[in-house]
Amino acid sequence: MQFSEQWLRQYVNPALDSEGLGHALTMAGLEVEAMEPVAAGFSKVVVAEIVSVEKHPDADRLQICKVNVGTGELLQIVCGAPNARAGLKAPCALVGAELPGFKIKQAKVRGVESFGMMCSAKELGLAEESNGLLELAAEAEIGQDIRALFELDDKLFTLKLTPNRTDCLSIVGIARDVTALTGATLSLPTISPVAAGIDAKQTVTVSEPAACPRYTGRVIQGVNAAAATPDWMVRRLERSGVRSISAIVDITNYVLLEQGQPLHAFDADKLQGGIEIRYARAGETLVLLNEQTIELQPDMLVIADNAGALALAGIMGGDSSAVSNDTSNIFLESAFFAPGVIVGKARRLNFSTDSSYRFERGVDFANTLPALERATSLVLEICGGEPGPVIEILGSLPARPPVRLRIARLTSVLGISLTAEDVIDVLKKLDFSYQRNDDEFEVTPPSYRFDIEIEEDLIEEVARLYGYDNIPATPPQAELRMLPSAEANLNRNWLRDSLAASGYQEIVSYSFVDESWERELLGNAAPIALKNPIASNLSVMRTGLWGGLLETLMYNLNRKQERVRLFEIGATYFSHADGYSEVTRISGLAYGDAAPEQWAQPAREVDFFDVKAEVERLAGGDALYVAAQHPALHPGQTAQVVLNGKAIGWIGKLHPKWQQQYQLPRSAILFELEVEPLLKRKVAQYTQVPKFPPVRRDMAVVVDENITIQALMDTMRSAKNPLINDIALFDVYRGKGIAEGKKSLAFLVLIQDTQKTLTDIEADAVMASLLDLLVQQHGATLRN
Structure with missing residues (x-):
């Protein structure tokens, strides 16, 4: 959510500077992700009028301008802009002005004195490119500071809102929160019902009242859709990241940003018959305002007339009923759509809109009609026209059940003692209605706070308003006692330490693997497939760890590491008829010489029995090794590891076909064991040392x-x-x-x-x- 600080301060102006306001919002849970000025810094730039223009005697592209800057004396300025002409009002940087990157001085240009510089938008840092002087409105006051004219002493705030705070997806919502936090006076725009001047109505039928519990609208006839959007509105829209399009569209976007209520305007003359709010029918298509043609699905709510779908409800309007500069009659719509009906639909169509973002999280259903009245008054003010009566169709609105708040629970969660009066103060600041019963409150959240559902939500509100900085950071206190630990149970770190002591290095690999690894390397024909894999080669869940070890081996060999010892402890995943299971395994790989190169020992390639010694140590010397076959291991050099009568893993030499596929100069020895059986050991018992020789x-x-x-x-x-x-x-x-x-x-x-x-x-x-x-x-x- 991006907005202008000046816009916010028109509704609530706390005694805080920009940094202080940003800190207050962040500490209240409305994180200020960015705060930046709307324009680069410059000074001594004023509104000027070119009184006369004459050609420079020594330069074809330069002109000598006499400029009125409001001081009573005309300045002579040499200018090369192609649009410089008598009667034009444009910014003028006076001598001594500081512009982005340079300073204005009195100078001679091709032998002619110049006492300032006429400026383009680019030179003021207001645009990336410009083709001439920045042309100002004819009514701009000569001598007025440009920064004041364009309200450039402003900052852009960008909030990184959590999904539950949809009430702050509007200037009004943010202003309410700032008032509660700082105690500053809230001064919102007055919204009064607009009296109908004509009897024109649009017939509306809500066929799905559960999906659209509240629908309001009105006809406005005789509007001037080609009217210019006021500069103040354009600035507020642009500083909120919304491009100005046309007056009527700009008004609906403005009310969206101000009130948090999405609206839509239809060209009333393009409507065929009455409007119906219904689900899409089989085979229906719709051309959206973004020129995308979509095939509507049965679970998509639409606004339709007798000819078919006009708009995708709560998401985007259709091209066939869009307003244009030729529009003279509009039907202005303001509705509340159930979040569950809107959620996910825009994402399914691979785009997102400001309307869908708000509707799928929940908007204030009590503000549907006031937002319509606000938009109507702005349309009449800017575009003129005659309004018809308001149409309202009301169904069953969402219930706002009271939420219990207990002082004892509040104290327990926050770790501080607050009185009932402290809680009452917070509830009043938030404008929450409540009923008190001793140390318990029944709090009814307002219609714009969809996030208040359980007691913990209210506790969070109390913490926010009380101030996280005011909650002391108390170190936890606990009695330290030695916990019993059975001698027969080992820790996984023992397994790590054992292999690390033998020169093995631990790796961590993805639990998602290539399907070919599971099918060919591990002989698993039906691995657990991911519904939404992050990559095509990470599409299934692993049932073994060897794939990651072999990939890491190749990584090391490609970097000239000729002796490699690797191991990993990780989860493997299995599918059964009654569900899924997870088994933690330890796997190892040995490649290269049995020992590091040295003068006192001849070089020898690592073999099955070297790795078997590591497995013996992990298994406590109690394991049995049974000849078996495994698709990843060499026939005749493969054994299944059995511990206490249960097969817990494998050990063997890599199969020649895999050695060839990975282009390994030598083969590798691998093992893999279940972890849990390895952590159970027989407790050593003392026996007397015999006195007699064996x-x-x-x-x-x-x-x-x-x-x-x-x-x-x-x-x-x-x-x-x-x-x-x-x-x-x-x-x-x-x-x-x-x-x-x-x-x-x-x-x-x-x-x-x-x-x-x-x-x-x-x-x-x-x-x-x-x-x-x-x-x-x-x-x-x-x-x-």
């Missing part, structure tokens, strides 16, 4: 190639022999001495008794029992 025995067995090492480990551990301290694999052999389709696995077994020293016979018995289990369940044979 016994190590080694056992090598030959088994079929298809038998997994994990299966053998699980079998031996299932014996749960109390003497067995640990079992570990230390060698895998295939080759000479081992039959085709077989492999040799060597295990170390630590045997220990906490009560005594073991004998060889006891240790041998333990090893024999383990071998028997392997023979029986896996067909293993002891390797000699």
Whole structure:
């Protein structure tokens, strides 16, 4: 909302300068986004009249002008403007005047003395371009300061209003708020009913009273539509960002800005029959004032006559009934349209108007008729004519139910103690009617405050008027206690710290990804599609994090980073028959050498087992790895990670086709795990350090190639022999001495008794029992 400060001060003039007024508005919730002068600074420029003109003796394009500046003595000024002529009134910068960028001095121009300069709009900083002197009205007073003539000592305020403050989308609304804030006297234009001078009426039918609860209008005959819009009105419109078009259109725009009530003027002679407010019919089209032809939809409210739609109600008028300079009879309309009927329609048509912006947020339905009377009086004043009687069709207007305000609740929310008298003072300033019952109020908001619906809205009003600066900033006070934290529960930061300690760097990527990633990289044929994606390559919700890691890897490789370690903790999204779910995952990528280049260690490419060590640490060493297939990972070098009997993720080498597609010189190792299972750990328990030494025995067995090492480990551990301290694999052999389709696995077994020293016979018995289990369940044979 942009407006002229001088216009506002005509209605309310607080004892504040421009900066103070801007601060007061901002601190009251009406943020002043910008405040700038309407014109560049200049001085000693007055209205002058060229009395005579003669050709310069030494320059074809220059003229010597005798100029009356109101001092009683004519000044000689050399001027090169093509429109300089006797009788013209134009701005004159006197000697000593300061214009934007330069200062006027007495000078000789081609040998002729010049005592000032006749000015164009460009030279005064009032226009970007100009073709000659700024021509002033014939009635302009000679010698008057140009700044006073054009009211240039003015500032433009631009408010960044929140959507709920539609009452301040008008000068009157802002003036009401300034009065409440400062206590200054409110002096609004007097609006009196205009008496009908003729009996002419326009027949109106409201077929949709719920969509248009109030409709008013009147015929005005014999107007001079070609009349010039007064300069004061043009200035106010232009300083509010509205271009002057014609007198009647300017008047409707002026009342819109002043009162906040959109109006529309129809050329009455172009109307065919009565007017009807109805919804559009199938197949109807309308050419709007912006020359856009639209196909009307059944949910669009229109103003129509017998021939069809005339205007899109509350949004924009139609071209067929628009007023022009030839118009002599008009039908002036002022209506209240329900916000729900207007909202979204202009946006659907890819434009916005001042009318739709206000109607879809709610305008003052009590001001519909006064705004019509205000516009009528301005039309008669500027364009003449004879007004007909007012037509008003009234339906069920929006209810304004009272809102309860409790002093106790007010104190609790604001943190300050206010009395009932303080609240009454605020309500009176806002002109809110109320009923008091001890420390409670039943407040009925006025028709122009659509935003007052709940108790918190009234609390906000009290805070605004009391002054946010007057509410002390009290630090919160709370008892500090150590909260219980279960030892078995880890924090996500532990996962971050663990990978960061291993040289991994965290990234953050979009939750929106390319559909091809989901379909091809993760094998998700039906990802969750976004209704309004921000880009074509960010059209679905991700079910995995690898896409972002691979994209970041390419970014680093393109910048000559040959060793990359990345991880991300982020949400993934899944669709189910009964709705959607969100799962937080941790994903990692390793690329390049296993260790940074150094002299003491030969270079080696990172492999599956390097990354598996990181996963083992994250999973607490309790995870199982089951061979599986994944569309993003290399067949035969892929495992599903299982923790406590549940599959929680994947680890593997990038599939060769993806390595080729991303043009990677080497392959990458990836993993991805669900976060929640990783945060549950077994609590460590103390056991006494044994006094007796352990016994190590080694056992090598030959088994079929298809038998997994994990299966053998699980079998031996299932014996749960109390003497067995640990079992570990230390060698895998295939080759000479081992039959085709077989492999040799060597295990170390630590045997220990906490009560005594073991004998060889006891240790041998333990090893024999383990071998028997392997023979029986896996067909293993002891390797000699």
